[in-house]
Structures are given as structure tokens and as C-alpha cells.
Amino acid sequence: MQFTVARHDTYTEVTGEGRLNMVAAPKLKDVIASEIGAGSRQIVVELGKTEFMDSSGLGALISCLKLARQASGDLRIANVPPQVLMVLQLTSMDRVLTPYPDAASAFGEG
Amino acid sequence: MEVQRGLLPDAPPDLPGYDVAAAFQPSSLVGGDLYDWYVESGQLHLTLADAMGKGMGAAMIAASVRATFRSVALMPGLTNAFNHAAAALSSALESSGSYSTVFTIRMNPASGRLSYVDAGHGIAAVVSADGGIRRLEADGPPVGLWFEDRWEAQRADLFPGESLIMVSDGVLDAVGDLEGTLAAMSAIVLANATAQGVADDLARLAQDDQEHDDVTAVVVRRDPETGSH
Numbered sequence: 001m002q003f004t005v006a007r008h009d010t011y012t013e014v015t016g017e018g019r020l021n022m023v024a025a026p027k028l029k030d031v032i033a034s035e036i037g038a039g040s041r042q043i044v045v046e047l048g049k050t051e052f053m054d055s056s057g058l059g060a061l062i063s064c065l066k067l068a069r070q071a072s073g074d075l076r077i078a079n080v081p082p083q084v085l086m087v088l089q090l091t092s093m094d095r096v097l098t099p100y101p102d103a104a105s106a107f108g109e110g
Numbered sequence: 111m112e113v114q115r116g117l118l119p120d121a122p123p124d125l126p127g128y129d130v131a132a133a134f135q136p137s138s139l140v141g142g143d144l145y146d147w148y149v150e151s152g153q154l155h156l157t158l159a160d161a162m163g164k165g166m167g168a169a170m171i172a173a174s175v176r177a178t179f180r181s182v183a184l185m186p187g188l189t190n191a192f193n194h195a196a197a198a199l200s201s202a203l204e205s206s207g208s209y210s211t212v213f214t215i216r217m218n219p220a221s222g223r224l225s226y227v228d229a230g231h232g233i234a235a236v237v238s239a240d241g242g243i244r245r246l247e248a249d250g251p252p253v254g255l256w257f258e259d260r261w262e263a264q265r266a267d268l269f270p271g272e273s274l275i276m277v278s279d280g281v282l283d284a285v286g287d288l289e290g291t292l293a294a295m296s297a298i299v300l301a302n303a304t305a306q307g308v309a310d311d312l313a314r315l316a317q318d319d320q321e322h323d324d325v326t327a328v329v330v331r332r333d334p335e336t337g338s339h
Contacts, residue, residue, distance in 0.1 A: 022163050054323065055142070055162040055279070059209060062255055086288060090232030090279070091211065092251045 001050075003031045012040040013103045017049040020057030020084075028057075032064040032075070041073030044103040048079035053087050065097060076106040117173055122305075123149045125219050129331040130154075131305035133313035134324070135280070141324030142168030142210070143278045146176050150183045157214040158231065158276045158328055167208065174202060175210050175253075188216050188225045188263040196229070196253045196261065203254025211252045213276055222268040222332055227261045229253050233282055235292060237299040239271035239334065243292050271334035273299050277312055280325035284316035305329040 001024035006013045012035050016028065032043060045061065047053075053061075061077070068075040080088070080099040088094040100106040122130035132145055142161030147154070157179050161171035178195045185191040192214065203209050213231035217224035228234065230252030235245045250261040268274050275295050285291045298311045312327035 022165075052283075054283075055160065055209075055211075056164075059162045059207070059255070063207065082287070086282075087279075090248055090282075090288070091230035091255070092248055093230075093255070095251075096256060 001027065003027060005031065005035060007040070008103075011042040011044050011103070011107045013044050013046055015046040015049065018051060020047075020050050020053040020060070022054065022056040025056040025060035028060045029064060029067075033067060036067055036071050036073065041068070041071060042107045043068055043073065043075045044100075044106040045075065045077050046079055046103045047077055047081060047084055050081060050084055053084045055087075058087055058091060058093065061097060062093065074107075076100055078103045078106050117144055117169075117176055119145070119147055123147055123154060125149065125154060127333050128154075128219060129305040129333070130156075130329070131309045132326065132328045133306075133309035134326050135313045135316060137164060137280070137324050140165055140169045141280075142172050143280070143324035143326040144172040144176055145276075145326055145328050146179065147328070148180075148183070152218070154217045154219055154330070155183055155215070156217070156276075156328065156330065157212065158234075158278065158326060159210050159212045160231070160278050160324070160326075161210040162208045164323075167206065171203065171206065171208050171210060175199060175212065179212070179214065188214070188227060189261070192227045192229075192261050192263065196259065200254050209252045209254035211279075215274075217268065217330075222270070222272075224266055224268060224274075225263040226266060227263050229259075229261055230255065231276075233279065233288070233291065234274070234276040235295055236266065236268060237273045237275060237296050238269070241296045241300045243296045245292065268330065268332050270332050272332055273305070273308065274330040275299070275308070275312070276328045278324060278326040280316050280323035281312060281327065283323055284325070305331045 001018035182191040211231040212229040215226040232248040316325040
């Protein structure tokens, strides 16, 4: 899985392309930990090109969320495809990781 | 794979009026699926769990999930027992950066009344003899994934002629979505006369999926009522 990072004025956008599985999960954690280390506090993970997420992928997203909150920031997800949404719903994690339609609206006004 | 198979129970519990079976297809790597069943104080206890990831780490977590749930089998009340087990597991899960989904039931065989807890598993249903399906809804997160969780047991009934079906997410991944998985459960129950037939057909759904995860299906069929009383 390839990750790209774009730093916008108010948030950092991390885009993942491919399968968010056991191989990709530690890479996602590394990318987000280094963005938080570099000072980012509002992070959006753009999932539009994430074809598939397994249990390790979900574990990585949740540990990144915890990391962001420990740094007094937040992590949100955007453009969530149906398979990823299904995993979030089955595990009730859609309650803590609310999907937003796109990266720009994730930290937008109300 | 041998490690994982060694964790699974052998013969299904002998329960008059019921037909209980499971099918398990390991992934090419060791996975985190686990099921367990036994009769305790006259109640059928049945658990299906899926620990995060693959490899020895996932198998070790699955082993501790099994042991911990067995350790609370004598504790009265499923809500109470489940929360005890979850609390005991949480710190080990968090320190290893892992978590596990768990679906567990306790059923009174005489009445078919059961209580269940669904910790992020989400794929269990009762299929009636005519193929009608009632999903047992998820109501909580997986164990060890989020903070300060508490789970409440829900109630359901397994009436004569009905089948309780639990599958792991390997089946869901192979089929592609929840609606399709529920439809497949219903069709497979209608096409089979035994619990083992249903479980085998469910596990077979994933056989063409090359990269498949572990696939587990557990089936409890209650015999139809026969004759007059």
C-alpha cells in the first residue's frame, strides 16, 4: 500500500492506495506517528482508494486515532468505501471513527 | 496451523434435540479464528472469536481468549461473566497491540432461549425452516480495541426447526457484503439436512478466495417438533 501525505492549512491529509492489511498496517502507523511528531494535530485519512481493510488495518486506524488524541489532536476518516464502512459498522467502530464525505469537510465548520 | 487446530474442540457437545457442528478452513498463514463449545450447568456455551492479524501472535491471542472465557464459565449471568473475561483480557491485548472480536452465547436447551454478547463480531443469525433470517445484531466493540468498554448480553430464541449460524469474517470477505452473506446462510440452510452440511457449505464459500483469511462456521440446529404432545 502506498501512502501520500499532503499538508493543508488546517489539517494533514494521508491518502492510502491499495489494501490496508497486515503488511500495510505498520506503515500507516509510521506515517501518522511521524506526522504527529512533526506537529500535525488534525489528521484526515482519505480512504477512497483503499480497496480493502482487514482486522489489522482496523487495528492500525484505531491506534493512530489514540495517538492523535494523546497528542491533543484528532484523526478522522473521509471518502470511506463500502467494504471499509462495513468493517467499521460490524465492529461498532463507526461510533468513534465517524466517516466524512471528503477530506476538506472532516475538520470543516459544523 | 497445527497449533491452531490443537485449540479447537473435538466432538460437538451431545445435546438431545440439537445438531451442533463446525467447519474450519485455516488461511495459508496461521490465523486468529477460534471456536469453543461445551455444556456447563445444563447450558450450552458456545464462543466464536477472531483475534487480529495472522501468524503466531494471533494464535497466541486466540488461545488466551479461549482460556479466559473458559475460566468464567461457572460465573452466573452472561453479562457479568463476559465483562469479567474482557477485563482480564484487555491489558494483555492492549500491551500486545491486538484485539479480538468475540461472539458468545449461553443457551437453555429445553427452551431454546439464549443470551448472547456480540463484541464487534457482527455475523450471527437465526435461520428458520422456511429460510427466513433474523440477524443477531452487534452491540459492542471488539475486546481490547477501545477504552472502558462494557458489554450487555442480549436475548434471542432458537425455536424448533431453526438454525443458529455464526461465521467468521473470512466468509464475509469471500462473499463481499453482509446482505450476500445473510442470503447465502439462508440458501445453505434450506439445501442441507444436517448442521455439518450447513457448516461445510458455508466454509466452502471461501475456498476460491486465494488470499483468504481463516474461515469458521458454527451451526446449532434445533430439531423440528415432531408429532403430537
